[in-house]
Amino acid sequence: MSPNSRGVEILSIGTELLLGNITNTNAQWISEQLSQLGLNHFRQTTVGDNCDRIIKVIQEISKRSNLLITTGGLGPTPDDLTTKAIAKSFNASLFERPHLWEEIKRKLSNSNLQDDSSSLRKQCFFPKNAQIINNPRGTAPGMIWEPITGFTILTFPGVPSEMKTMWEETAYDLVKNKFSDSYSFFSNTLKFAGIGESSVAEKINDLLNLKNPTVAPYANLGEVKLRITARAKNDLEAKKIIKPVKEKLKKDFSKFIFGEDNDTLQSVLIKELTKRNETIVFAESCTGGLLSSSLTSISGSSQVFRGSIVSYTNELKNSLLNISEDKLAKYGAVSEEVCEAMAINVKDQLVGDWAIAISGIAGPSGGSQDKPVGLVYISIAGPNNHITNIKKLFNSTRNRIEIQTLSVNVCLNSLRLILLSNSK
Amino acid sequence: MSPNSRGVEILSIGTELLLGNITNTNAQWISEQLSQLGLNHFRQTTVGDNCDRIIKVIQEISKRSNLLITTGGLGPTPDDLTTKAIAKSFNASLFERPHLWEEIKRKLSNSNLQDDSSSLRKQCFFPKNAQIINNPRGTAPGMIWEPITGFTILTFPGVPSEMKTMWEETAYDLVKNKFSDSYSFFSNTLKFAGIGESSVAEKINDLLNLKNPTVAPYANLGEVKLRITARAKNDLEAKKIIKPVKEKLKKDFSKFIFGEDNDTLQSVLIKELTKRNETIVFAESCTGGLLSSSLTSISGSSQVFRGSIVSYTNELKNSLLNISEDKLAKYGAVSEEVCEAMAINVKDQLVGDWAIAISGIAGPSGGSQDKPVGLVYISIAGPNNHITNIKKLFNSTRNRIEIQTLSVNVCLNSLRLILLSNSK
Numbered sequence: 001m002s003p004n005s006r007g008v009e010i011l012s013i014g015t016e017l018l019l020g021n022i023t024n025t026n027a028q029w030i031s032e033q034l035s036q037l038g039l040n041h042f043r044q045t046t047v048g049d050n051c052d053r054i055i056k057v058i059q060e061i062s063k064r065s066n067l068l069i070t071t072g073g074l075g076p077t078p079d080d081l082t083t084k085a086i087a088k089s090f091n092a093s094l095f096e097r098p099h100l101w102e103e104i105k106r107k108l109s110n111s112n113l114q115d116d117s118s119s120l121r122k123q124c125f126f127p128k129n130a131q132i133i134n135n136p137r138g139t140a141p142g143m144i145w146e147p148i149t150g151f152t153i154l155t156f157p158g159v160p161s162e163m164k165t166m167w168e169e170t171a172y173d174l175v176k177n178k179f180s181d182s183y184s185f186f187s188n189t190l191k192f193a194g195i196g197e198s199s200v201a202e203k204i205n206d207l208l209n210l211k212n213p214t215v216a217p218y219a220n221l222g223e224v225k226l227r228i229t230a231r232a233k234n235d236l237e238a239k240k241i242i243k244p245v246k247e248k249l250k251k252d253f254s255k256f257i258f259g260e261d262n263d264t265l266q267s268v269l270i271k272e273l274t275k276r277n278e279t280i281v282f283a284e285s286c287t288g289g290l291l292s293s294s295l296t297s298i299s300g301s302s303q304v305f306r307g308s309i310v311s312y313t314n315e316l317k318n319s320l321l322n323i324s325e326d327k328l329a330k331y332g333a334v335s336e337e338v339c340e341a342m343a344i345n346v347k348d349q350l351v352g353d354w355a356i357a358i359s360g361i362a363g364p365s366g367g368s369q370d371k372p373v374g375l376v377y378i379s380i381a382g383p384n385n386h387i388t389n390i391k392k393l394f395n396s397t398r399n400r401i402e403i404q405t406l407s408v409n410v411c412l413n414s415l416r417l418i419l420l421s422n423s424k
Numbered sequence: 425m426s427p428n429s430r431g432v433e434i435l436s437i438g439t440e441l442l443l444g445n446i447t448n449t450n451a452q453w454i455s456e457q458l459s460q461l462g463l464n465h466f467r468q469t470t471v472g473d474n475c476d477r478i479i480k481v482i483q484e485i486s487k488r489s490n491l492l493i494t495t496g497g498l499g500p501t502p503d504d505l506t507t508k509a510i511a512k513s514f515n516a517s518l519f520e521r522p523h524l525w526e527e528i529k530r531k532l533s534n535s536n537l538q539d540d541s542s543s544l545r546k547q548c549f550f551p552k553n554a555q556i557i558n559n560p561r562g563t564a565p566g567m568i569w570e571p572i573t574g575f576t577i578l579t580f581p582g583v584p585s586e587m588k589t590m591w592e593e594t595a596y597d598l599v600k601n602k603f604s605d606s607y608s609f610f611s612n613t614l615k616f617a618g619i620g621e622s623s624v625a626e627k628i629n630d631l632l633n634l635k636n637p638t639v640a641p642y643a644n645l646g647e648v649k650l651r652i653t654a655r656a657k658n659d660l661e662a663k664k665i666i667k668p669v670k671e672k673l674k675k676d677f678s679k680f681i682f683g684e685d686n687d688t689l690q691s692v693l694i695k696e697l698t699k700r701n702e703t704i705v706f707a708e709s710c711t712g713g714l715l716s717s718s719l720t721s722i723s724g725s726s727q728v729f730r731g732s733i734v735s736y737t738n739e740l741k742n743s744l745l746n747i748s749e750d751k752l753a754k755y756g757a758v759s760e761e762v763c764e765a766m767a768i769n770v771k772d773q774l775v776g777d778w779a780i781a782i783s784g785i786a787g788p789s790g791g792s793q794d795k796p797v798g799l800v801y802i803s804i805a806g807p808n809n810h811i812t813n814i815k816k817l818f819n820s821t822r823n824r825i826e827i828q829t830l831s832v833n834v835c836l837n838s839l840r841l842i843l844l845s846n847s848k
Contacts, residue, residue: 017452017455018459018466018467018468019455019456019459020452020453020454020455020456020457020458020459021456021640021642022452023447023448023449024447024448027448028441028444028446028447028448031441031442031443031444032443032444033444034444035442035443035444041442042442042471042472042474042477043442043469043470043471043481044442044469044470045467045468046451046468046469047466047467048466057467197499197500197501198500198501198543198544201500201501201543202543205502208502208503209502216440216503217501218440218446219583221585227445282734284713287717288716288717288719288720288729289708289713289714289715289717289719289720289732289734290720290721291713292713292717292734293711293712293713293716293717293828296712296714296734296736296828297712297824297828299824301712302736302790305736306737306739307733307734307735307736307737307740307744309731309732309733309734309744310713310720310732310733310734311731312720312725312726312729312730312731313730313731315730315775316730316731316774319773320733320773320774349744363723365723366726397560397561397562400723401721402585404720404721
């Protein structure tokens with residue numbers, strides 16, 4: 001039987017987690033480590049700083065798992081109860097490790113620390129046969145202890161930087177050697193634009209039942225991802241397992257896939273424009289600068305982005321972008337005619353190879369029956385004065401920030417598709 | 425016996441949580457809500473998309489709690505198993521609610537949706553006597569169901585924006601009325617700008633030990649908050665408990681406090697400029713549109729914001745903002761001289777009462793010994809051509825996005841302070 005057949009669990013200890021004062025980033029970080037090691041990991045629990053409740057949970061976990069990783073409750077304050085509760089769970093006693101007390105005094109640069117400073121000294125007490133996990137970034141050490149055969153506990157402080165260093169320097173090797181078989185998980189994520197989660201999911205129904213690699217969909221505002229995960233002995237073997245599935249997906253979805261792993265629509269566009277040695281400029285109305293800032297948040301954007309005009313009033317659309325008052329009066333600022341003129345004029349004035357203009361109604365107010373909240377016009381002007389006009393009507397459940405964000409996504413993805421069909 | 429004596433638990437369902445792909449921000453948000461309602465909340469659990477394991481956990485929780493709140497697993501894909509697993513936990517069957525199917529078709533603006541689109545249709549099945557929680561922001565509804573006397577389950581999707589809206593619009597009142605005793609927690613948060621967390625914490629050491637109200641500090645990038653929480657029977661009583669502490673803090677920190685609760689620097693500025701009937705325009709370089717978009721993300725910004733010029737190249741600083749080539753060559757784009765000229769010229773050209781210009785080096789490349797990454801100039805031009813120049817050098821550990829975000833914060837807070845000392 002594999003040493004990890006019953007799996008690893010994570011127990012996060014701290015009343016501040018139950019009060020919602022902090023987000024449990026530790027559990028995520030450890031989960032990621034366990035995935036990479038290919039360990040079975042079926043459950044996570046969070047409890048407060050209460051000795052009886054900690055004991056109850058630990059006893060439950062000891063009956064169903066091989067390995068328990070705890071975070072929190074190792075410090076000097078009275079509500080730090082983890083080590084004591086773990087010992088009590090198995091009717092064990094705690095004994096002082098005198099060298100740890102010397103170490104704490106050294107760490108605090110205070111060799112005269114009163115030996116009866118019981119709150120700090122508490123951190124030196126451990127069950128008899130526990131192995132210590134050094135804490136290079138704080139005073140509270142952790143431990144590795146096997147209270148009953150086939151069940152091991154590892155304890156870490158709740159401070160993320162301390163926990164991570166202790167994991168990397170001491171725990172990782174132990175967990176890998178003792179609990180991991182020689183297999184690990186490797187992932188490769190494909191990223192989609194211009195297609196909804198349910199449309200993707202419906203077309204890959206057969207892939208969702210695969211065992212190795214597995215395929216899992218994730219969705220966020222305007223973004224769909226498929227993660228392909230292989231269980232393999234090494235990177236090379238994983239790539240071989242992932243390859244046929246990835247190739248099938250690339251063939252089936254072709255242009256809907258814009259990139260992989262850390263790619264974003266922005267980074268893909270910047271890369272493509274840099275390769276073509278072309279520049280881009282924007283004229284923004286309803287997105288109010290979000291299109292520009294989504295591009296300039298990325299290092300390297302100055303290679304391709306020259307600038308933009310954010311014209312939030314009709315007056316500035318006239319004075320900065322030369323949209324005639326007649327045109328504004330006749331069609332309104334939110335219209336294909338005005339948006340197209342914005343794109344052509346900003347391209348000219350800011351001297352870009354490409355220009356995107358956007359005008360719409362982000363709400364919550366400002367809508368009318370003819371032009372409701374969620375109506376957005378996008379125009380893309382390219383070399384040779386080629387113009388693409390797009391009209392979007394976002395769902396009425398969308399709020400202002402969603403309409404702005406989705407509009408930016410449509411801008412970026414539309415330009416990506418134009419560049420694809422217009423390769424140099 | 426109180427209806428919440430055995431407490432509330434949160435169950436987060438999703439393999440992506442166990443794999444460490446995403447952080448569980450839902451559990452934190454719900455915990456915060458439960459704290460405010462003064463509910464007992466002793467445990468949180470996370471499990472993957474596995475029917476048997478979900479059933480096992482739910483049965484355990486039903487034996488020790490009064491209320492279970494689940495997130496995740498309500499969507500259309502095959503790994504969305506929550507409702508089915510909950511029903512199975514209590515040997516109940518699922519029945520379709522036909523009106524929900526009509527609603528989904530309406531939401532997707534697709535009345536011709538095939539009636540055999542079983543993946544979407546799955547979201548319409550619920551136990552017989554479950555009450556539906558409408559999902560105004562997505563297709564998957566949740567439910568409120570009491571499968572056995574004294575134990576109620578509330579289900580929510582995993583998408584945070586959907587979950588929060590459903591909680592606020594439907595679940596909050598139910599939970600408050602059915603599970604909360606006559607005492608609740610009421611919070612009032614004071615928000616700080618221009619001062620660090622440790623400086624705030626040092627000055628309020630005595631307040632941190634109070635029992636009712638409690639005072640807790642929170643810090644985020646460039647933002648410090650103090651939350652004052654009172655346990656009281658009603659809002660009025662809570663305000664009385666909070667008042668003396670709040671007054672002391674307002675006196676001690678005066679101008680460092682820019683607002684309360686949902687106020688942001690942006691919303692406070694928009695409110696103040698609206699009151700003064702004054703407008704604002706921006707000239708952005710290193711923030712690349714972030715200053716503009718941070719303002720325009722807020723409804724009501726069109727009352728005061730006219731527009732901005734994002735000039736990412738020297739050429740556009742010259743052609744759009746009339747910065748002479750001589751000046752750019754002599755001082756460089758990142759200089760007090762150029763930044764001040766940008767502010768004066770953009771105010772003039774875009775006809776604002778106030779103008780903010782910003783020029784700096786956001787990195788990671790582009791820095792030099794004289795002008796390192798993190799160096800940022802800000803100029804604010806006001807009525808009567810009054811100019812304020814600010815020079816900032818952000819810590820070298822700051823990355824590009826942090827430098828951009830902190831720069832925007834300095835812009836907004838500096839203008840706030842100028843408006844305060846220059847009240848109309």
